[in-house]
Each structure stands twice: as structure tokens, then as C-alpha cells.
Amino acid sequence: MAVIPVDRKPLSFAERTYMPQILSGMKITFKHLMAPKVTMEYPEERPAIPAGYRGVPTLVKDPNGREKCVSCQLCEFVCPPKAIRITPGEIPPDAPTRHVEKAPQAFDIDMLRCIYCGLCQEVCPEEAIFLQQQYTMTGYSREEMVNHKDRLYELGGTLPDEHYKWDKKKAAEEHGNAH
Numbered sequence: 001m002a003v004i005p006v007d008r009k010p011l012s013f014a015e016r017t018y019m020p021q022i023l024s025g026m027k028i029t030f031k032h033l034m035a036p037k038v039t040m041e042y043p044e045e046r047p048a049i050p051a052g053y054r055g056v057p058t059l060v061k062d063p064n065g066r067e068k069c070v071s072c073q074l075c076e077f078v079c080p081p082k083a084i085r086i087t088p089g090e091i092p093p094d095a096p097t098r099h100v101e102k103a104p105q106a107f108d109i110d111m112l113r114c115i116y117c118g119l120c121q122e123v124c125p126e127e128a129i130f131l132q133q134q135y136t137m138t139g140y141s142r143e144e145m146v147n148h149k150d151r152l153y154e155l156g157g158t159l160p161d162e163h164y165k166w167d168k169k170k171a172a173e174e175h176g177n178a179h
């Protein structure tokens with residue numbers, strides 16, 4: 001096999017000192033040093049979450065502190081990865097909310113299954129489940145990654161109720177009109 005010798009271009013004096021390469025690297029370093037920061041010291045610093053962000057699904061109460069979920073199980077039915085498990089429970093006859101048919105006895109959302117699609121929020125007829133701004137979910141076991149009812153209400157808090165549906169129903173019942 002023929003060997004073709006290649007003439008190597010001799011280095012200039014500047015190239016032999018490595019100065020052009022060092023200066024070019026320093027120029028890039030100083031450019032980024034002066035530019036606005038694009039990173040943050042998480043978790044001490046947190047980003048501003050935009051409106052409409054779909055974080056962890058949560059259950060919410062109305063301004064009277066009453067749970068809005070009526071345990072209809074539509075969200076459980078519609079959830080694509082089957083992340084929701086609901087055990088419906090009856091409202092005791094002596095409870096102030098006895099005019100509401102049902103409430104969840106147990107309500108679990110498995111965050112290892114949830115894909116944050118928001119279908120549960122869209123389908124809920126009571127506006128009881130919302131994907132809010134919470135985006136960190138950590139745990140040491142699979143069980144810790146399941147949000148139970150208490151935790152779901154703790155994360156969800158209270159949201160303004162526009163319709164006060166159950167107050168209207170209660171008032172109608174007290175006036176002898178159940179519908």
C-alpha cells in the first residue's frame with residue numbers, strides 16, 4: 001500500500017504560545033459571566049409557576065370547609081392509567097351536609113401512575129379535583145407515593161365556589177322543594 005506523506009503546516013509564534021486559544025476561551029467565559037442568570041438555587045429558590053399549570057392533582061373544599069367531592073367516581077372511571085381509587089361513603093343522617101348524597105370514604109391517587117393529564121379535573125361535575133401548582137413529589141417507598149384523602153385535601157386547600165350548589169339545594173329542601 002502506498003504511503004502518502006502529508007506536510008504539516010508549521011505553527012506560528014502566537015500559536016506556539018497558545019494565546020489565541022486561551023483568549024478565545026476567556027472571551028466565552030466572560031460573556032457568560034456577565035449574562036443574566038438562567039439557573040436558580042433550587043430548592044431554596046423556586047420558579048414562578050404560570051397560571052393553568054398542571055401539577056399534582058388535589059381535592060378542594062368549598063369556602064364553608066365542606067368537601068365538594070360527592071364520590072361519583074367519574075374521575076376514577078376516566079383516569080387513563082387508573083391512578084385513582086375511590087371508596088364511596090354515605091353521609092350520616094345527623095351531619096349538617098346530609099342533603100348531599102355521598103362523600104368519599106377513601107380517595108387515593110397513586111402518583112407513580114398519574115400522568116398529569118388533567119382529565120379528572122375536566123370531568124368532575126363538582127369542581128372538586130384540581131391539578132394545582134405543587135410539582136414536587138418524593139418518597140422512599142411506593143406507599144409514600146400514594147396520596148390519601150387527608151393529604152389530597154391538605155394539598156388542595158379551599159377554592160372559591162361560584163355556584164354554591166349544595167347551599168341552594170339545602171335551602172330548596174328547607175322550603176319543601178327537594179329539586
Ligand code: SF4
Pocket residue numbers: 057075078079080081082083084109113114115116117118119120121131
Ligand atoms: S391527572 Fe390524569 S392520570 Fe392523574 S389522576 Fe387525573 S386523570 Fe388520572
Ligand code: SF4
Pocket residue numbers: 068069070071072073074075076086123124125126127128129
Ligand atoms: S372528584 Fe369529582 S369526579 Fe371525582 S368522585 Fe369526586 S365529584 Fe366525582
